[in-house]
Amino acid sequence: MVSATAYIRPSNWQLAVESYEKERQDRESAETSRDMLTVDLERVTHEAKRFSEQLKMVQDTNKRLQEYNTSLQQYNSNLQADASKSGETISKLQKEKSAMMETMVSLKDLNNSMKNQLDSSRTSQQEAIRVKEEFRKEVECLRSELQQVRDDRDQSVAQVNTLNVELANCKEIAGQSTEDCESLSVKVSAFEVTCNMQQEQIQTLQKQLAFATEKLKLADVTAVEVMTGYQEQKVKIKDLEERLASAEFQIVEADKLRKKLHNTILELKGNIRVFCRVRPLLSDSDSSGAEEAPISYPTSVESAGRCIDLMNQGQRFSFSYDKVFDHVASQEDVFVEMSQLVQSALDGYKVCIFAYGQTGSGKTYTMMGQPGIDQKGIIPRSLEQIFKTSQSLESQGWKYCMQASMLEIYNETIRDLLAPGRSSNFEMTAGKQYTIKHDPHGNTTVSDLIVADVFSSADVTSLLAKASQSRSVGRTHMNEQSSRSHFVFTLKISGSNENTGQQVQGILNLIDLAGSERLAKSGSTGDRLKETQAINKSLSALSDVIFAIAKGDDHVPFRNSKLTYLLQPCLGGDSKTLMFVNISPEASSIGETICSLRFASRVNACEIGIPRRHT
Template sequence: MMESNYWERQQEMEDRKKIVQDLQNGRVENSLHIFEEEMLRKKLSNTIMDLKGNIRVFCRVRPLVLDDSTKMPSTSYPISIEARGRGVDLSYNGQNKSYMFDHVFTHEASQQEIFVEIEELVQSALDGYKVCIFAYGQTGSGKTYTMMGRSNDLEHKGLIPRSLEHIFQTGQSLLPHGWVYTIKVSILEIYNDKIRDLLSMDRLVGGKKFLIQHIPKGNTTVSDLTIVEVHSVEEASSLLHKATQRRSVGRTQMNQHSSRSHFVFTLRISGVHETTKKQVDGILNLIDLAGNERLSKSKSTGDQRKETTEINSSLLCLSNVITALSRKCGHVPFRDSKLTYLLQPCLAGDSKTLMFVNISSDPSSASESFTSLEFARNVNACGIGIPQRQTKMLPSDSP
């Protein structure tokens, strides 16, 4: 009887262990299922937008800068199922204006949450696509924070340093599968409608005329631009840090550290499969545009007044281009500014393009937020070319 009871207890324990194991396995499977569904949702969303050929638009709302309980934010978020995560409302001139985009990040969104949503797009550059992500909005709305983040702060890293990490980590993980990647960096700014090479020591010396060229069925090139091959995220980050230190900035009434130029960070990514000799060539453009601002608010004088005028002029050219594209005009004025001519393949070519529209929730900025949101709505309606993957086969005897 004792022996019989012993074996019964042993069997009971085994049965319980099996139940616990099944529950644990079920929990893991459910977690994996949820993760796979989320990844599938993103891929399907990417595919749908690629087939539509539209420029995707994400909106990010900056929280109130001052902890002032008397201020009521000018922005709010609809709670309907259809608009949740995609809608933003703006209180302006006594009216409530509603907008819908591909994604809306509230003022509570973290840098990591935002990068998760663009991770698949960044991955596309490794897969051989041309990708462009740029930030637009008024001065002080958080564009540079979104793109660059805060230096030496892991939690607040922006999209550019996070994209660098993703590219190098993913490239390294593909080595065992036969893929070898070559990555090159170039960084420029457009200041007063002139191109400056931020990786060149003589960037301020006159004489160099940087010419923008669009190669048919190829990539955009800028003559005499410094292009550096990098072999690690540390090397690329060092160049990025050097370039940001050289970028034109200034202090205005609207922003203590205002970017006075359009900042363009470009990765040229070439991958070769050692066995099949298949080659993919991708481009990743990450762009922090200068902020539009009103002279009456910024109180700019002298050189800064000229900078503000040039910034607003180039952004007006961008608006004119978007308007022409959305209306399907026969002529699109890309050549009216260096910025629009440089962005031509991203706005009307075969690139995967995403715009962040950054707005402030401060009621004193409601007018600027309204202008930015109206512009973003037009951008979202623009039809562009369907993205094309750039691939070719190398000769079998290639190294």
Template sequence: MEAKLQEALLAADEARHKLIKEETERRILFNKYQELKGNIRVMCRVRPMLGQGEGEGAKITFPDDRTSAEIALQGAEETTAMGRVSRKNFNFEFDRVFAPAALNQDVFDEISQLVQSALDGYNVCIFCYGQTGSGKTHTMSSEDGMIPRATHMIYDTITKLKEKSWTYTMEGSFIEVYNEELNDLLTPHGRESDGKGKRLEIRHDEARKQTTVAHCKTVALDSADKVEAMLAQAQSNRSVAATKSNERSSRSHSVFILKLVGHNASTGERCEGTLNLVDLAGSERLKQSGAEGERMKETQSINKSLSCLGDVIEALGRGSGHVPYRNSKLTHLLQYSLGGNSKTLMFVMVSPLETHLKETLTSLRFATKVHNTHIGTAKATKKV
């Protein structure tokens, strides 16, 4: 009897070591695959029409059903000097294109392995870019958006990894960039609880290529309920105002920062990953936004920071020795997400409306510039 018990214990131990080995091999293979694909990827999502009252839809098609990587648009009518009316055709190709019928689940299925990379010790950044009303906040922060789906997936994965001797701690913070000021979305006044605390400061750890925001509130996220409560609090504190483009338009950039620390009791391995999920403010021209007074100042600030983002992408694409990260709070905060030590994904969000066609083309051209930019190879933060 004792011999059989020893055999069973030995077999169980061998099986556990096999699981640990398979998990290690999975991590290595996936992250090598991501490096071959490039550490910055671009995906396009076209939101559906929201009703008959929205107006006429733009002529948008998806030429390649097999790869789901192309989007084609017919431009606005143009009249030549001879009086002939014509329309230009525009084609764009990205890593993935989601048609209006796509659900948040379909989108998350495509990015879930990037979330896994954060558990593997990598810096990961996923951000949404596009004009107001194109579906950015729905994609990122709705009840079934990328943020709640990512955290639920992480909880499920952490539970399974316990069988392979991994334990994790997870903590989150939520930062807003509004008029070139950093606000803490987890406190009522944007700073410390009394509203008189120290200003939030961006600090970079050059050795580990990681960013922290000093003086912001950090919440230990040991249950899904805590995540949901944190998201609700952040949403209620975010700077929101009405514009012509959207009755409830986000007038700020928001950055959800999730820090993950894992430890394997069997191998002694330790990894530290960060997942940044970014909802950028709407990108539109002053004339189109109908901004006046304070709204005009906000729109100018938004456009300046998005322009700085474009400057950073352009400098990276040229291989410039100087990249102007510090020209805006947004690019300074996302320095390591943009500068090579991160697996980075950009969603370009597209409105289906004919009236938004100019803004749509501007967004798609910027996304193409990002898609053509090589930012380097991310490295995991691991210790043994």
């Protein structure tokens, strides 16, 4: 028993030892497998971590590509804005091209603008080429980066496949890693889609760049066409300048011909011309009951505007003059008819215009007028025409200097109306003694008379206002404000032409004579009586001079009166003379009216010397 037991125990112990050894080997094998699995798990974890870092790098790359895509979109917007600006610039060039054809001055400005725009276009073209080159380099760089991304993607896909094989052996331990890999695969697919979209955007931008390049080429062609048009406009401008110079020369020649024909016409009309003007019937209280004289105006072709008929005690009196103005004629109508005569003073002739008629017949209104544009008389209108015409002749090289003087002949005494301290109640006590002198050339001067330089019609208007305040006036039965003296306005005109070297000397005498009146009708007494006698005496002397000239007498009594002696160059020299005979329409003045018209007819029949231009 003992031996058997002893024999069995060793066998159990050996089995136990073997079982333990096997168990220990199994345990060691399990531990080894566990260690291997642990190592594999660590390696898989490390690989997953490295793959996560690569995924993060891919995400960063994707983010950088998105930022670059944003910058490309912004650059595309800038290119579109530049293209829009280029279109606006082309429209502006077309408008400027149209404006160039309108005026020579705008052509010069447009030339400078076109040059600047051409330089700007060339600069923009060079800038576009440079940007295109940079853009091409950026596209190549982007393609290189995209290829690198694709290589990384392929490598990532290979790694994912390898990881999938390895993860298939340890799904239970690394199930979460498999899910991460699937998510990474999805992200890689999305990244591929994003790359494809960016590639399409790059192609779109390349097309837009090509379109912008074509636009720049078209702009270059347009600029060349504009330059060609500019050269053509330069040729046209040169031709216009030559035509302008020719036209200016023709204007100068035509002006010479105009002056010659103008003076020929006036000479054919007669050296002493006579105009007749009938005053309207006044409506004030003093004349409200006045009866209108039977005055008529023939309307036949030969007589229209030149004849006037009066009836007195059943007898018809007919008179014919150069021009007859009825009672409805305006101041403008009167001046238009004699404005050519005023022009002769600028051309270098002596011109004399004087108004004659009985007291209250409208002489002062005809010569001076009243305040108001439509009421201006011959004197202010003549001065306005002279200054306006002299200014227009400056473009032809003419320059004029003008001097004005004003005097009155009161009771056979000369008074200077521009002298300091003059007034209408001035009495000649120990004043200056003015002397009339005529030189061999027919020029008349009055000693010690103030002569004022005038440069505009406003200057003369101021002098006329001063003279009007100084002129002698008085009240009679025939006129509330009757001029009691002969008023003489003289304008000396000196002209020179810088282009031709020509010089002219003209004189314009504008005279408002005192009215003739009958003592019985005017009711003058005292000083008014002396004034009336002096006025009638000087007008009678004027009649004697006219009669002597009309009859061709060898001796003409110019010295019988200060008035006739002052008018000697106008009546017996080389002056162009016009007389206005003013008549009243009242029946009570018919006798004096007929006397005035008869005197005007004798004046109209006078023949004096041929007017001579003073150069």
